Amino acid sequence: MSDMITADLVDLDLSADTKEAAARALAERMAAQGRVTDLEGFLADVAAREAQMPTGLDGGIGIPHCRSEHVTEPTLAFGRSTPGVDFGAADGPADLIFLIAAPAGADDAHLTILSSLARQLMNDEFTAALRSVGDAAAAAALIRGEEPAAPDGAEDSVAAPAAASAGTATGSTANGTAPGTTANGTANGGGAEAETESASERPFRIVAVTSCPTGIAHTYMAAESLENAAREAGVDLVVETQGSAGFTRLDPAVIEAADGVILAHDVPVRDKDRFAGKATVDTGVKAAINRPGELIGEVRGKAARGEVTSASPGATPVERGGEPGEGYGTKLRTWLMSGVSYMVPFVAAGGLLIALGFAIGGYEINKAPSVMDHFVWTQADSWAALLFQVGGVAFGFLVPVLAGYIAYGMADRPGLVPGFVGGSIALTIDAGFLGGLAAGLISGAVVMAIQRVRIPAALRGIMPVVVIPLISSAVVGFLMFVVIGKPIASAQQAMTDWLSGLSGANAVLLGALLGLMMCFDLGGPVNKVAYAFATAGIAVSDPSDSAMKIMAAVMAAGMVPPLSMALATTVRGRLFNATERENGKAAWVLGASFISEGAIPFAAADPLRVIPSSMVGGALTGALSMAFGATLRAPHGGVFVVPLIGNPLLYLVAVAAGVCVTTALVIVLKGLRKQTPAAAAPGTGDADSSASTTGTKQPVAA
Numbered sequence: 099m100s101d102m103i104t105a106d107l108v109d110l111d112l113s114a115d116t117k118e119a120a121a122r123a124l125a126e127r128m129a130a131q132g133r134v135t136d137l138e139g140f141l142a143d144v145a146a147r148e149a150q151m152p153t154g155l156d157g158g159i160g161i162p163h164c165r166s167e168h169v170t171e172p173t174l175a176f177g178r179s180t181p182g183v184d185f186g187a188a189d190g191p192a193d194l195i196f197l198i199a200a201p202a203g204a205d206d207a208h209l210t211i212l213s214s215l216a217r218q219l220m221n222d223e224f225t226a227a228l229r230s231v232g233d234a235a236a237a238a239a240l241i242r243g244e245e246p247a248a249p250d251g252a253e254d255s256v257a258a259p260a261a262a263s264a265g266t267a268t269g270s271t272a273n274g275t276a277p278g279t280t281a282n283g284t285a286n287g288g289g290a291e292a293e294t295e296s297a298s299e300r301p302f303r304i305v306a307v308t309s310c311p312t313g314i315a316h317t318y319m320a321a322e323s324l325e326n327a328a329r330e331a332g333v334d335l336v337v338e339t340q341g342s343a344g345f346t347r348l349d350p351a352v353i354e355a356a357d358g359v360i361l362a363h364d365v366p367v368r369d370k371d372r373f374a375g376k377a378t379v380d381t382g383v384k385a386a387i388n389r390p391g392e393l394i395g396e397v398r399g400k401a402a403r404g405e406v407t408s409a410s411p412g413a414t415p416v417e418r419g420g421e422p423g424e425g426y427g428t429k430l431r432t433w434l435m436s437g438v439s440y441m442v443p444f445v446a447a448g449g450l451l452i453a454l455g456f457a458i459g460g461y462e463i464n465k466a467p468s469v470m471d472h473f474v475w476t477q478a479d480s481w482a483a484l485l486f487q488v489g490g491v492a493f494g495f496l497v498p499v500l501a502g503y504i505a506y507g508m509a510d511r512p513g514l515v516p517g518f519v520g521g522s523i524a525l526t527i528d529a530g531f532l533g534g535l536a537a538g539l540i541s542g543a544v545v546m547a548i549q550r551v552r553i554p555a556a557l558r559g560i561m562p563v564v565v566i567p568l569i570s571s572a573v574v575g576f577l578m579f580v581v582i583g584k585p586i587a588s589a590q591q592a593m594t595d596w597l598s599g600l601s602g603a604n605a606v607l608l609g610a611l612l613g614l615m616m617c618f619d620l621g622g623p624v625n626k627v628a629y630a631f632a633t634a635g636i637a638v639s640d641p642s643d644s645a646m647k648i649m650a651a652v653m654a655a656g657m658v659p660p661l662s663m664a665l666a667t668t669v670r671g672r673l674f675n676a677t678e679r680e681n682g683k684a685a686w687v688l689g690a691s692f693i694s695e696g697a698i699p700f701a702a703a704d705p706l707r708v709i710p711s712s713m714v715g716g717a718l719t720g721a722l723s724m725a726f727g728a729t730l731r732a733p734h735g736g737v738f739v740v741p742l743i744g745n746p747l748l749y750l751v752a753v754a755a756g757v758c759v760t761t762a763l764v765i766v767l768k769g770l771r772k773q774t775p776a777a778a779a780p781g782t783g784d785a786d787s788s789a790s791t792t793g794t795k796q797p798v799a800a
Contacts, residue, residue, distance in 0.1 A: 101171070106130070107127050108237045109234075110232070121144050122676070125140055125141055125175070125199075133173045137168075143168070144163075144164045144197070146684075148699075153185055153186070154192055158189075158190070158191070159187070160187070160196070165200045165201065170201065172201070175197040178195070194229065198215070215241075216317075217318050300334075301333055302357050303335075304334070304336075304357065305352060306338070306386075308386060309367060310363070310365065316364075320362050323387045324360065331391065331394055347369070350372070358378070358379070358398065359378040360393050377397055377405055437507065447489070448490070448492030451489030454485045457742055463479070463486050466482075468487065497521045501537040501538035502514050502538070503538070508545070509545035512549070512562055519571045520534075520575070521534045529587040540578075605724045608724065610720050612652050612655060613654075613716035613756070620694045629652055632648045635649065646729035647728065649729075649733060650729055651721075651723040654719045655716035657692050657753055658756040658760055660696030661753070662760035666761045667682025677699075685697065697712065707767040708764060711763035715756035718756045719752045730743050730744070737750075
């Protein structure tokens, strides 16, 4: 980190009282050093990353970070706050704050900084030294892992923890622990050595895998925590960190010689079947951070009792994800969202290609012959037909991908084959979107049931590649073709007929309902359900007029929240703090592009005012769009696909009406808040009051 942090990038008396103010204070230091070229643009990128997931960590630590085109080189700034700043950690405000910036595209540099820092932060001596160091240069040297150049030598002792942690004496790299190196510093020779050593002559051996959704901080903190606990327990432990930039697989010989396995993960472990036949503890990544000693004791106990796992051991990460005692309703929503999230890119690509085909070649383009048989380079109609037919192929993957990744969310990789097979059958029998949902859930359930069957050791190697795909595909195929396929297809047809028959007040009410859903959680599960419902209707070569009206209403309502926040920050900027005003500038483009997530920073800061206001405006827009009879063949694009919209002027009127209503409500509600005694206290200006009020809320959607 020698070039990433200097004394000029350290503030030991950070006076900010909100996370936005803290990020600005540290970013200003980066800008003063020429490492950030556009302060406001960079802060907008930081805020956007913060809106996705809080960056606070237990132990009084905040790590706001982002990749940005406004950063010239990987940079780390550090601030220490006596009162603390709320970054969303469960145990309260952070007093140690690290702002990490990396240039756009510098994934490796970004992850290297974060992973190295995350490992250091698991060292209590290191964090204690940071809290006590009294000189900026010494603090920078401490973070770099160097001997600080303190004149009186008083700070010399604080560099040791950082240096030890930064170097990670476990032999780890940023993306994975080097095979053959153990947590207590001894070499693990693997198979040959293991055969010559008896269990009584060597330490207990554990291999571990850590991974988290972002693959950055918690992944490496869990690894460091396990390694520290293993050293204290006299256990040999090798960790494979499956981070965002990839991972280095454990040496098969090291896995073979291991007595037990710890899988600490919140996302599926890649190549999990490598660890079959071992005593295994399967848990979440935070358990490895908070109680590593217990996990080591648990895996030793399982090994002593001879409890080993078969292929694909234990519950899947999605199945056991969330808080203890979480019901299957929440798990079901998570499984469905897994499928929808993988399906959306196919929707966007296929839908826009089809829409462009219509725009260039007209609505008769769906009757054009195959471009394999007829394609003239100089004819626009040939290019239009090409776009339309490629888009149709992409749309053909919608239901299989939906079903496949629902099953993947339930049963990990073994669920993909029966999921895709079931989804394809749903298309074959015209069961459509509903059939894909059912196929995905059935496939996941069948695979999970097979995985719970005790399998002889001789068959474990072929289970994931032969037995599970064979049996699960046969069962799912039978159920979809013979048992439930026809009723689902009938229900799908009935729903299609009902939608096609909607008119007048019923259509307006449906538009209002879809508008409410689109604005409820701004890209979250409810928003995605409404969007998936709309896109399923147009995912055919000749969608009905009602389906295209629904798509138009959904996109119009989804544009309302970010455009409203952009307008509100423009007309009444004093009601918003500086960071929100900057986010408002970006929200113009995000809203115009139909990216509802552009309003998340505002909803996260003030959910009780922003979300209800957005829902009112979205409902109005959806209802008006349906009433005006606006239609849309493209599933995405915002104002950039207005030429493809039926009744485009009235459609824009519907969007403008919702934006104006939401803006007015937000301004009125925030204005009422400003008039309360707390907000109007003497000496407190509008911007400061807004910052102190909004800075402690947590995101409601990510």
